[in-house]
Amino acid sequence: MKDRFLQRFIFILSCLLLLVPGPLMARQLPLPEPLQLLPAQDPAKVELGKALFFDRRLSGDGTISCAVCHVPDEAYADGRKISAAYPTNKHWRHTIGLLNVGYLDTFFWDGRSKGLEQQAQGPIHSSFEMNLNPRYLVAKLREIPEYQQLFEQAWGGGVTLERIVGSLSAFERTLLITDAPFDRYLKGQKDALSADAQQGMAIFYGKRGNCAQCHSGSLLTDEKFYNLGVAELPELSSDPQHRSTRNFFLGEMGVESMDRDPGHYAVTHKKGDIGAFRTPPLRQVEQTGPYMHNGSFASLAEVIEFFNQGGGYDPDKTERLKPLGLSAGEKLALEAFLNSLTGTYQPVHAPPPPGY
Amino acid sequence: MRLVIKHYPYRYRDYSYLAAQAAEAARVQGKFWEYFDLMTHEKRLTRDDLIGYARQLKLDVPRFTKELDSETHRPRVEKDVQLARELDFYQTPTFVINGRTLVGERPIESFRQVIDTALAEAAKGGR
Numbered sequence: 001m002k003d004r005f006l007q008r009f010i011f012i013l014s015c016l017l018l019l020v021p022g023p024l025m026a027r028q029l030p031l032p033e034p035l036q037l038l039p040a041q042d043p044a045k046v047e048l049g050k051a052l053f054f055d056r057r058l059s060g061d062g063t064i065s066c067a068v069c070h071v072p073d074e075a076y077a078d079g080r081k082i083s084a085a086y087p088t089n090k091h092w093r094h095t096i097g098l099l100n101v102g103y104l105d106t107f108f109w110d111g112r113s114k115g116l117e118q119q120a121q122g123p124i125h126s127s128f129e130m131n132l133n134p135r136y137l138v139a140k141l142r143e144i145p146e147y148q149q150l151f152e153q154a155w156g157g158g159v160t161l162e163r164i165v166g167s168l169s170a171f172e173r174t175l176l177i178t179d180a181p182f183d184r185y186l187k188g189q190k191d192a193l194s195a196d197a198q199q200g201m202a203i204f205y206g207k208r209g210n211c212a213q214c215h216s217g218s219l220l221t222d223e224k225f226y227n228l229g230v231a232e233l234p235e236l237s238s239d240p241q242h243r244s245t246r247n248f249f250l251g252e253m254g255v256e257s258m259d260r261d262p263g264h265y266a267v268t269h270k271k272g273d274i275g276a277f278r279t280p281p282l283r284q285v286e287q288t289g290p291y292m293h294n295g296s297f298a299s300l301a302e303v304i305e306f307f308n309q310g311g312g313y314d315p316d317k318t319e320r321l322k323p324l325g326l327s328a329g330e331k332l333a334l335e336a337f338l339n340s341l342t343g344t345y346q347p348v349h350a351p352p353p354p355g356y
Numbered sequence: 357m358r359l360v361i362k363h364y365p366y367r368y369r370d371y372s373y374l375a376a377q378a379a380e381a382a383r384v385q386g387k388f389w390e391y392f393d394l395m396t397h398e399k400r401l402t403r404d405d406l407i408g409y410a411r412q413l414k415l416d417v418p419r420f421t422k423e424l425d426s427e428t429h430r431p432r433v434e435k436d437v438q439l440a441r442e443l444d445f446y447q448t449p450t451f452v453i454n455g456r457t458l459v460g461e462r463p464i465e466s467f468r469q470v471i472d473t474a475l476a477e478a479a480k481g482g483r
Contacts, residue, residue: 061368079463084460088368221441270403350444
């Protein structure tokens with residue numbers, strides 16, 4: 001009699017658990033707050049920044065604008081494993097997309113820049129990127145009446161380097177994604193995520209995947225640096241042009257030559273930061289492959305499998321990574337969740353370059 | 357599907373204009389692609405190298421050399437460069453697939469995706 005009562009009790013309890021809706025279960029997860037809107041940017045500065053962003057005269061030989069590597073149609077990334085470089089040179093890292101960059105406090109894979117304005121200046125004078133002396137850029141723009149006018153309208157004064165990078169940053173702060181299904185879910189639209197995506201979200205924020213230990217907060221990044229054991233690309237060591245770019249960069253950062261990417265170590269010079277890279281934010285991640293600092297992984301499925309294995313091999317690998325043992329279904333669910341971070345962003349087309 | 361090649365020799369490279377003209381000299385002898393493949397594989401582009409490739413492909417070498425030295429095909433190359441500038445293309449390679457532009461070397465998947473989209477649009481009665 002007692003047993004029958006117990007069986008009934010377990011049966012009813014099981015039915016009740018099955019009836020618990022997904023969102024109620026999800027409420028137990030440590031989900032972040034929805035993204036807050038950024039302060040509106042001055043339209044005149046945004047327009048000027050947009051003109052500069054697409055202007056190839058920001059490079060030494062007049063062939064490379066910011067949009068060559070930050071392609072609007074490709075979530076302001078570029079779809080390449082290794083970024084484009086100044087003609088006849090080769091880069092050594094993967095391009096980071098710019099969507100939602102206005103929310104960040106740390107920039108570049110190694111975190112060597114602490115502000116968007118500082119970041120915007122970096123590629124212009126980098127010898128293997130746009131390769132233009134910023135002071136020369138100022139002199140060039142001062143000779144273009146249309147730019148003089150745009151600077152007057154935006155800043156009430158003439159062309160300066162601070163105003164150039166301020167305008168570029170103002171434009172970049174308008175490159176936003178805030179309407180992904182996951183965003184709508186966080187704002188209370190509980191049917192915004194498919195059942196698969198909700199399962200993936202539970203893995204992402206729960207103990208099964210524990211992805212949110214680093215991909216935390218509203219941007220899904222803690223902006224900290226970790227060594228995941230991502231393997232070096234053989235071509236970066238075997239090709240003399242890639243190698244010379246890396247060695248030049250290391251020298252510029254005051255770091256001894258090494259046959260690997262130093263990551264955050266180049267900034268801190270602390271041994272524990274060797275091979276550590278910034279946790280990337282994940283909005284629009286579906287569209288920004290290949291992945292990792294050297295574009296090692298072509299697809300999200302490959303990235304998920306990498307983490308499922310507990311990352312790669314490196315003696316200094318973070319202790320946060322452990323093999324997860326996810327099933328095929330769980331991996332697909334995780335991918336469905338990552339795809340739910342894809343939203344829409346305003347189409348931007350290259351304006352005609354001001355002046356000649 | 358049709359593939360059209362336009363020349364855009366990088367202006368700060370010593371041999372890029374010469375190589376573009378050599379490819380044209382091979383084209384008029386019916387071996388553009390063979391010449392293009394050989395040249396991009398070997399990568400050396402001096403005048404002697406370019407004539408050597410013509411010899412390897414059994415082209416009419418005296419004619420090839422004469423056209424190369426007299427810049428017979430330079431106007432055609434210049435015309436392509438002018439077209440690129442009018443379209444504000446400054447990067448090599450730049451690919452245009454039914455109006456969609458892809459700049460720089462890309463993984464084959466990037467092309468597949470754009471071409472599949474273009475084919476799907478064409479099937480729906482577009483271009």
